[in-house]
Amino acid sequence: SQIVDMLRGVLAEEATRGIRLAQCLFGPTDAGLRAALCAVGFSEIAELLYMECSSAPKTHGTNSNDHSETAKAAWITYSAQVHEHLAALILETYREILDCPGLSGLRDIEDIIAGHKSAGIFRPERWLICLQSGSPVACILLGESPLRSALEVVYMGVHPSSRGQGLGKLLLAKALEIAHAQGIERVTLAVDARNAPALAIYRRFGFETCYQRTAMICPLHVTTHAT
Secondary structure: OHHHHHHHHHHHHHHHOOOOEEEEEEOOOOHHHHHHHHHOOOEEEEEEEEEEEEOOHHHOOOOOHHHHHHHHOEEEEOOHHHHHHHHHHHHHHOOOOOOOHHHOOOOOHHHHHHHHHOOOEOOHHHEEEEEEOOEEEEEEEEEEOOOOOEEEEEEEEEOHHHOOOOHHHHHHHHHHHHHHHOOOOEEEEEEEOOOHHHHHHHHHOOOEEEEEEEEEEEEOOOOOOOO
16 A cells, blocks of 8 residues: 555665664554554554543552651752663663563664653653662653643653562652642653553552553664665
8 A cells, every 4th residue: 555655665675774673552443553563563552542631649549658758768860970870770670571572682772762862842850860878779750741731650760670579650650740849730641551550550640541552663674785
């Protein structure tokens, strides 16, 4: 079909420019697009649920200890000086990850961080690393929407050795606290529909699903031409 031919042409052109990975998001009614993407080598990695909630304090979860625990945590904000520490932490959080595990190993960490920075308005003080006993154990990266009063949870992750200790709730409580303190009305995020533990936490904090998208990827291989 014309769509398939067009997609093949675009992917071939991007491959010659050194692009290594193509990604696509589309809605549940776009069956024709899904078929075309599959025909040119895309594969599905996740059904993503896009969720949001109010930053008002009453929606910060059902446990009144969330705020007190957040206050006790040690936090450092992103800077050039901690860039390598954050990069190493993010890579650790990808181990046995339940959100889009099919992406693991397909992207360079510097590409990942650059992509996170480009998600909305980047401010380094909204990228936080959580410390326990002086060691990085979790992170949450927030980006501000340029279109409305909302902070997006661009990425949050917990080191495998620190999972199961309530750090996910701690990170979310911090995000909502920041949004409320800065007069930002909503907090948004996207989650793999198969990630039941994360979904349970998000719903506890009052997040509700707004819409759904299918995520597909296609690794590209750079081709060279003889002259």
